Amino acid sequence: MSALIIKRHHRLPGGQLLHAGDEIPPGLLEAGAIDLLMDADILVEVPTRLSYFALLHSFAGSKSADEASSLSALFPELAIPRLDSTSKQA
Amino acid sequence: MPQFDPKGGFSGAVDQFQQSYQPRFNKEQVAQAERDAADREKYFAAEAQREMQRYAIRRPGQPPPFQSKAPLGTIDEAQLAAIADAISANGLHIDWAKALEYGKAKFAELLSLGRELRKQIHLKVEPASFVQLSEWVTNLFPSPLQPLGLTEQLRGEKFPPEARIDSLDAVWKCPPDPLLNQLYAHWQAFRSLVFGQSLLDAADSDNRVRSPFWSSSFISGINKDHRLELFDGWKAFIVPPPGETFVVIELGDLLVSAVAWLADDDELARVDYHDIARELTNLRSPQPQHIAKAHALVEAFALGLDAHLAQGKPALEVWSYLNGAERDHTKVRHQLGMVAKRFPATGQWLGEAIAAAIIPQPTYDDGVSSKFDAALYRTSLNAAIWGAIRHARALTALAVEETCQESSRLAAVIGDKLIICTALKGITKQQLVAKLQEAVTTALLDAFPRLAPKLSVTVKETL
Numbered sequence: 001m002s003a004l005i006i007k008r009h010h011r012l013p014g015g016q017l018l019h020a021g022d023e024i025p026p027g028l029l030e031a032g033a034i035d036l037l038m039d040a041d042i043l044v045e046v047p048t049r050l051s052y053f054a055l056l057h058s059f060a061g062s063k064s065a066d067e068a069s070s071l072s073a074l075f076p077e078l079a080i081p082r083l084d085s086t087s088k089q090a
Numbered sequence: 091m092p093q094f095d096p097k098g099g100f101s102g103a104v105d106q107f108q109q110s111y112q113p114r115f116n117k118e119q120v121a122q123a124e125r126d127a128a129d130r131e132k133y134f135a136a137e138a139q140r141e142m143q144r145y146a147i148r149r150p151g152q153p154p155p156f157q158s159k160a161p162l163g164t165i166d167e168a169q170l171a172a173i174a175d176a177i178s179a180n181g182l183h184i185d186w187a188k189a190l191e192y193g194k195a196k197f198a199e200l201l202s203l204g205r206e207l208r209k210q211i212h213l214k215v216e217p218a219s220f221v222q223l224s225e226w227v228t229n230l231f232p233s234p235l236q237p238l239g240l241t242e243q244l245r246g247e248k249f250p251p252e253a254r255i256d257s258l259d260a261v262w263k264c265p266p267d268p269l270l271n272q273l274y275a276h277w278q279a280f281r282s283l284v285f286g287q288s289l290l291d292a293a294d295s296d297n298r299v300r301s302p303f304w305s306s307s308f309i310s311g312i313n314k315d316h317r318l319e320l321f322d323g324w325k326a327f328i329v330p331p332p333g334e335t336f337v338v339i340e341l342g343d344l345l346v347s348a349v350a351w352l353a354d355d356d357e358l359a360r361v362d363y364h365d366i367a368r369e370l371t372n373l374r375s376p377q378p379q380h381i382a383k384a385h386a387l388v389e390a391f392a393l394g395l396d397a398h399l400a401q402g403k404p405a406l407e408v409w410s411y412l413n414g415a416e417r418d419h420t421k422v423r424h425q426l427g428m429v430a431k432r433f434p435a436t437g438q439w440l441g442e443a444i445a446a447a448i449i450p451q452p453t454y455d456d457g458v459s460s461k462f463d464a465a466l467y468r469t470s471l472n473a474a475i476w477g478a479i480r481h482a483r484a485l486t487a488l489a490v491e492e493t494c495q496e497s498s499r500l501a502a503v504i505g506d507k508l509i510i511c512t513a514l515k516g517i518t519k520q521q522l523v524a525k526l527q528e529a530v531t532t533a534l535l536d537a538f539p540r541l542a543p544k545l546s547v548t549v550k551e552t553l
Contacts, residue, residue, distance in 0.1 A: 021208030079288035
């Protein structure tokens with residue numbers, strides 16, 4: 001679940017400012033535009049950073065299918081235990 | 091056989107009687123020689139026995155185990171397990187739209203906090219990862235205590251685990267630092283959102299969350315569950331099923347009440363946190379955070395934390411229990427002392443637990459050497475306190491289950507709160523509330539006689 005991180009400040013043609021260190025929201029740019037920004041060393045993929053947009057997908061407004069399982073795997077002490085998972089363990 | 095050495099003396103062992111030529115001319119001399127041999131054997135045996143006793147290891151008897159009184163009556167465990175299973179299976183409803191709206195606002199706040207953090211921490215470092223942050227700057231999270239010196243290490247001292255910073259939850263223990271404050275604020279926002287996201291993930295198509303968390307009060311134990319703290323931020327979005335309302339029974343201040351009953355402490359049973367906060371702060375009108383700190387201090391005292399502490403040592407267990415209510419660990423011991431002197435009966439009860447955990451050690455001389463078994467002390471005390479708390483919660487749940495009719499059911503037992511869903515309206519609902527209050531109060535008074543615990547039963551419409 002690596003994150004696409006903005007390496008340095010950049011203003012998009014629409015006027016939106018991308019802050020250095022932020023994760024780029026999914027769906028903001030098309031795949032081609034992302035490739036261009038990565039080639040220009042403005043965007044970088046950082047495997048050590050968590051993708052908050054994927055992890056907290058409901059609040060970030062992004063769609064994700066398999067994040068629920070990774071959430072309880074990454075932070076088992078913070079997530080509410082599920083009835084199905086406990087019955088499987090038992 | 092020793093041999094005669096011309097240089098002097100004998101070669102070989104001479105500690106045993108050496109047979110030599112001893113002429114015996116008559117029967118009396120023979121009898122005398124036999125008596126001498128018998129006396130010699132007797133003397134050697136007595137001397138050997140004396141030596142064994144002198145150098146034998148002394149194994150003193152163990153002290154009697156800590157015996158605390160227990161609430162009266164028994165709990166039907168099978169019925170309780172059935173209630174817990176039903177609670178987990180039925181689940182609670184969540185107001186998805188409102189939770190989502192709240193979560194989105196918190197998420198924007200999290201991004202803003204992260205943006206501020208990025209001005210100081212490296213691009214590749216994850217601010218929600220304690221391991222990465224520790225590797226990025228080795229001493230980013232300094233302990234408030236100095237590391238042990240060589241002399242202390244050689245003396246066998248161990249660094250107190252309460253002063254060790256081993257997770258982002260413990261960052262408040264570090265000396266004040268703006269970056270650490272930002273990191274802690276970011277972590278608080280992040281963990282709350284993770285809990286909220288897991289809550290939404292666990293909801294099914296009709297917004298019902300089925301989880302064993304709703305009945306965790308029967309198995310949680312003495313130690314605080316972080317999820318209870320996180321749930322407080324999201325409990326406003328738990329709603330009753332359509333056409334039903336909540337009735338909440340709260341066993342107020344159960345921990346302190348249970349210990350007051352166990353220790354027969356009248357003073358602790360009618361503890362006034364406002365008064366304690368006034369004494370601690372020297373203010374005529376203490377703020378709510380001062381009262382909350384006084385409450386946490388009384389709870390820590392009731393749990394027996396740092397009750398057996400060497401002179402000059404800081405009360406780090408209590409400091410850790412306060413969870414940031416008091417940042418300065420050097421003040422806590424004095425404050426705990428101010429609380430402890432108010433409740434001598436509880437102090438005596440804790441003293442009995444301490445005495446049962448002082449284990450005499452085997453010695454090779456007649457002196458007395460004892461060692462305090464901290465694990466035994468903690469286990470015995472926790473068993474007594476948890477037993478009383480669980481008994482109270484279980485009795486309340488059983489009383490509620492007996493009182494509830496078809497239109498009402500026990501929906502959750504979270505912490506010291508029992509949540510009932512009912513479809514009753516108007517006067518019938520008021521009758522149910524009155525019945526519940528009476529049934530719970532009677533059950534608790536029967537189980538905790540004489541010094542009735544201060545178990546306030548309050549009824550609320552919402553969580």
